[in-house]
Amino acid sequence: MEDDVCIRDLEKDIGGSKAVNTLSQRVKLKNGVVETEVHMKEVHTKDDVCIRDLEKDFDGFKAVNNLSLRVKHGEIYGLLGPNGAGKTTAIRILCGLLRPSSGEIFVLDVKLPDPGVAPHVGYMPQELALYRGLTVHENLEFFGEVFGLTKQQIATREEALLKLVDLQAFRDSLIDQLSGGMRQRISLACALLHEPQLLFLDEPTVGVDPDLRASFWRYFEELRDSGITILITTHYMDEARHCDRIGFMREGRLLAEGSPQELLELTHTDSLDDAFLACCPIEGPQ
Amino acid sequence: MKVSRVFAVTKRVLRDLKNDRRTLVLIFVAPILVMTIFGVAFAGNVKDVRVVVVNNDTAAANSSLSDKIVSNFDTSVLNVAYSNSASDAIGQVQNGSAYAVIVFPSTFTQSVEARAAGQTSIPQENVTISLLADKSNVNVADAIIAAVNNAVVQTTQGQGHQPPVSVDSSNAIYGANAQFIDFFVPGIMSVAVWQLTTLLTLISFVGERTSGTLSRLLASPLKESELVAGYAVAFGAIGATQAAVLLAVGVLLFNINIVGDVLLAFGVIALLAIVSEGLGILLSNLARRETQATQFLPFIILPAFLLSGVFWPIEAIPTWLRPVCYILPPTYAVEAVRSVTLRGWGLDKISPDVVALLIFAGVFLVLATILLRRRE
Numbered sequence: 001m002e003d004d005v006c007i008r009d010l011e012k013d014i015g016g017s018k019a020v021n022t023l024s025q026r027v028k029l030k031n032g033v034v035e036t037e038v039h040m041k042e043v044h045t046k047d048d049v050c051i052r053d054l055e056k057d058f059d060g061f062k063a064v065n066n067l068s069l070r071v072k073h074g075e076i077y078g079l080l081g082p083n084g085a086g087k088t089t090a091i092r093i094l095c096g097l098l099r100p101s102s103g104e105i106f107v108l109d110v111k112l113p114d115p116g117v118a119p120h121v122g123y124m125p126q127e128l129a130l131y132r133g134l135t136v137h138e139n140l141e142f143f144g145e146v147f148g149l150t151k152q153q154i155a156t157r158e159e160a161l162l163k164l165v166d167l168q169a170f171r172d173s174l175i176d177q178l179s180g181g182m183r184q185r186i187s188l189a190c191a192l193l194h195e196p197q198l199l200f201l202d203e204p205t206v207g208v209d210p211d212l213r214a215s216f217w218r219y220f221e222e223l224r225d226s227g228i229t230i231l232i233t234t235h236y237m238d239e240a241r242h243c244d245r246i247g248f249m250r251e252g253r254l255l256a257e258g259s260p261q262e263l264l265e266l267t268h269t270d271s272l273d274d275a276f277l278a279c280c281p282i283e284g285p286q
Numbered sequence: 287m288k289v290s291r292v293f294a295v296t297k298r299v300l301r302d303l304k305n306d307r308r309t310l311v312l313i314f315v316a317p318i319l320v321m322t323i324f325g326v327a328f329a330g331n332v333k334d335v336r337v338v339v340v341n342n343d344t345a346a347a348n349s350s351l352s353d354k355i356v357s358n359f360d361t362s363v364l365n366v367a368y369s370n371s372a373s374d375a376i377g378q379v380q381n382g383s384a385y386a387v388i389v390f391p392s393t394f395t396q397s398v399e400a401r402a403a404g405q406t407s408i409p410q411e412n413v414t415i416s417l418l419a420d421k422s423n424v425n426v427a428d429a430i431i432a433a434v435n436n437a438v439v440q441t442t443q444g445q446g447h448q449p450p451v452s453v454d455s456s457n458a459i460y461g462a463n464a465q466f467i468d469f470f471v472p473g474i475m476s477v478a479v480w481q482l483t484t485l486l487t488l489i490s491f492v493g494e495r496t497s498g499t500l501s502r503l504l505a506s507p508l509k510e511s512e513l514v515a516g517y518a519v520a521f522g523a524i525g526a527t528q529a530a531v532l533l534a535v536g537v538l539l540f541n542i543n544i545v546g547d548v549l550l551a552f553g554v555i556a557l558l559a560i561v562s563e564g565l566g567i568l569l570s571n572l573a574r575r576e577t578q579a580t581q582f583l584p585f586i587i588l589p590a591f592l593l594s595g596v597f598w599p600i601e602a603i604p605t606w607l608r609p610v611c612y613i614l615p616p617t618y619a620v621e622a623v624r625s626v627t628l629r630g631w632g633l634d635k636i637s638p639d640v641v642a643l644l645i646f647a648g649v650f651l652v653l654a655t656i657l658l659r660r661r662e
Contacts, residue, residue: 058662095505099661115507123505127498133302145294146508174305190502 046073047106048198048229049094054103056089056252063089065252067103071231076224078243079233080276086252087233088126091202094231095123108198119147122196124187126203132176136167136186139175140193147194154193161189164219181212188219199223201232205239217242237272246272250280287515291508295516296523299490303524309486313528317478318535324474325467325540332429336365336384338375345395351441352390355415358437358444363429379420386419386430402447460629461543468543471536472551472623473596476558478532479525480616483559484586485579487517487566492579495570510658514567514651518560525559526552533627546626550633554626557643558619564650565615571657590616618642 049071056064064086071077079087092098094105096113105112108120130139137158144154162168165185175183188204201220205213217239220230224244232243240246241260248256248263256263256279260272267278303309343352359366367384369375375387391397397412417434421427439449461468494500503513529552536542565586573579590596593603594616603611611617622639625631633640 092501095501097501097504097661118505118507121505123502125498125501127496127501129498129502131298131302131499132497133305134298135305138298138301142294142298143502143506145297146291146503146506148288148290148507 046109047071048073048108049077049231050104050106051090051094052104054090054093054105055101056086056093056098057101062252064093064100067249067252067254069247069254069257071229072245073229074224074227075244076220076230076232076242078240078246079231079249080235080237080240080246080272081233081249081280082235084251085235085249087249088202089252090249091123091200091231091233094200095121119194120197122191122194122199124191124199124201124204126206128175128183128187130175130183130187130190133174135172135174136162136178137171139186139190143190144193149194157193157195158189161192164192164222165189166215181208184208184212184216188216192223197228199228199230199232201230203233203235205234205236213239237276240272248276248279255280287509287512291512292516292519295508295513296520299517299520300523302490313482313486313524314531317474317482317528317532320478321471321474321532321536322539324470325536331363331466332426333362334365335363335386335426335430336367337386337388337430338367338369338378338384340369340372340375340387340389342392343390343394344392349395351395351398351445352415354444355390355434355437355441356388358440360433360436363433376418379418385423385426386417388434389416389418391416402445464543464628467536467540468628469624470596471532471540471542472627473594473620475529475532475555476616476619476623477590477594477596479528479555479559480562480590480619481587482528483521483525483562484566484569485583487521487563488569488573488579488582489576490517491567491570492573492576496575504658511655513658514564514655517567518563518651521559521563522556525562526556528559529555542627544627545630546628547632548627550636551623551626554619554622554636554640554643557640557647558615561615561643561646561650564647564654567654568650568657590614593617595620615643615646618646 047070049069051067051069054064054067055062067086067090069077079090081087089098093100094107094112096118099113107117110117131142134142140158140161141154144157149157158171159168162171165188167182167185167189170178170182175186178186184204184207188201191199191201205216208216213236220232221242224230234240243260245257245259246263247254256266256275258266263272263275263279264270267275269275269278303313339356341352341356343350345351347353356366367378369378369387372387372389375384375389378384379387391412391414393412394415397408401408401413415434415438417431419427419430442449458464491500494503504510530548533542533544533548533551537544569582570579573582589610593607593611594614595611596616600608600611600617600621618639622636622643625636625639629635
């Protein structure tokens, strides 16, 4: 039978890391049905985040327990779990705000801690993290200056970001005068101003109404499509279906991982809520 | 350290202030108000105290020494009333309408003149003016005693009786025409800047911690030292401006004496503001919320107000307590600014105070940076 597609020993090197390593694939047509046969010795896409055996101990309380995960370049990875699962602790360690008790972390191929990473990472903390007494413009300008952007760069990006979050009319309003949802959008804009390659979003949709949550996920997908890698935490299971991959966390541990579809199939459930409960029973990990 | 990032922080702090009218008022109007209240009400001189004179002196009016003494009373200090009986006069003190009773004995003029003529047999009580004062108010009592003594000295000199010894204090080395307000303004300037800067940085930094902005900044390329330095530049500038405004109001309203270089005084105040800023950031480590931060207020305000020489010189504080004065940064600023404005001293002469402030600033800023850099 003839092969319609045949790949042999394909390799693709991206920035020193092998995205495709010795991939062989044949696609055959058999009775009109596509049948694929894949021989992959080792397939790597570039990992923007790689965590190995991370532990974080707060006075005997293990907030993060033996966590290992990888976030691939250009994907939205959702870290899901109830409050207190260790998601925020993990993100704060990735941002260099907490020191891990043990384990290794690589961010953008650099082993942490390393001050060279900060300029390429955007971080939206769980708290508002804006100066309420400053205007939208003054906040954006300040964070731009902190990241070393020029006046011109700040002006261009500010305009584009305010358009993205649809708040052009509020450029000169004080943060104090904005609604909660508007503030949340400005907080996101501040995290994006310096065009980071990697975005850490800690519960960005908490306290945000359903309409705005939908538009937030639209922004995130747009950003992903433009090549930005996103690690996002949330405890809203339903919105996690927008993620490319999900990790379920409870009590500091990563208990299951996969695409939303894979997790549904694995647990024979119809919703991620049920999938989470199936993977992470309340009694704790088995 | 990157200067552009330091100035980004400075600009941020100043903008926050610009948009916050209430805090602006606090920074500039409150110290002026305090200075004015103290300057007007507490000028240091006791005035218009009612005293009752009981003049039993039987000498004729034109030759009466007691009348001359009373006429020499400083009427701005003493408000003189008369009574014929000592018991009535004492009653006035007892019911609170007067502060002292001044009693002249019946043969006063005659006895004084006899003594001056060389008669040694005159009893002492015949030449003694009894001053029965309500000494419950020390300042008032002291002022009455001084006024009466001055009048006695003036009168006896007018009579041609020269005292055997005299002291001439009319030529001053420094502060020839200094009033209490001249002494007070440098003090209140230093303490106002100390309190407001410590409080503002403390509250502002607790805000950075609770609002999450500090997390955002520490996850950015901004270094901890740049953050601390940016705050220091902002509050140094604000402190110097506060000092300038206060001094200007002092000159316009109270016509205070300034004999030295005001720019040097502003520099000292700016340095004190940087010390206070370091302390504010340090204290922010101990507060989880803004309300907790305000609990530090008495500890920041009271010791500096009472022990750094604003109202009373360090020399008036018991020696065992003085070490406390010398661990308070405002003590050095008060002393230095006073030396500049009243004595006209230059940097060379105030350098011990400046060095002390530099050491405080260095220790506080470095500690603040180290604590910010610490990761749990």
